[in-house]
Amino acid sequence: xxxxxxxxxxxxxxxxxxxxxxxxxxxxxxxxxxxxxxxxxxxxxxxxxxxxxxxxxxxxxxxxxxxxxxxxxxxxxxxxxxxxxxxxxxxxxxxxxxxxxxxxxxxxxxxxxxxxxxxx
Numbered sequence: 001x002x003x004x005x006x007x008x009x010x011x012x013x014x015x016x017x018x019x020x021x022x023x024x025x026x027x028x029x030x031x032x033x034x035x036x037x038x039x040x041x042x043x044x045x046x047x048x049x050x051x052x053x054x055x056x057x058x059x060x061x062x063x064x065x066x067x068x069x070x071x072x073x074x075x076x077x078x079x080x081x082x083x084x085x086x087x088x089x090x091x092x093x094x095x096x097x098x099x100x101x102x103x104x105x106x107x108x109x110x111x112x113x114x115x116x117x118x119x120x
Contacts, residue, residue, distance in 0.1 A: 003035040003060035005051045008068045009075065010040035017044055020068065035060060041075055041083070052087045052094060062095045070103030 004027065008020050020038045027036040035058055039051035046054065048065070055063055065084065067076055080098070088096050102108050 001035070001058075001060050002062045002064070003037070003055040003058070005048065005055070005063060005065045006036065006038045006068050007048060007051075007065050007080075008038065008040050008044075010042045010044035012043055014044075023068070039065075041079060048083045049087055049090065052091050052096070056091050056094055060094065063097075065096065065098040067098065067101045069101040072101050072104065076101055 006020055006023050006027070008017070010016075017038070017040070024036050024038050027034075035055055037046065037051035037054055039046050039048045041048075052063060067080065069076055084096060084098060087094075
């Protein structure tokens, strides 16, 4: 079974996670057969490891991690690969992969332009 993790930075303010929860809700409504979890690098739960464990417990065998970051900064270049490799070691039965940061996708950038244009 395939599954997805929406991976964000995390923040001290608990309201910061609300868009991630909305993304997960939208995913569930549009992709009924593919489980989704949110996970955070720091300051919030669940961690990447906890999200992978949850999906593994639900029978997932392939998990794609989608970094919901604007770009490939230090966290995604340095910290994230270590976390992903740790999860690969702890969950060898799961095929773990990751996409680039969502902010590097042209469609995402265009959505931001469209959003901005509506503000004029």
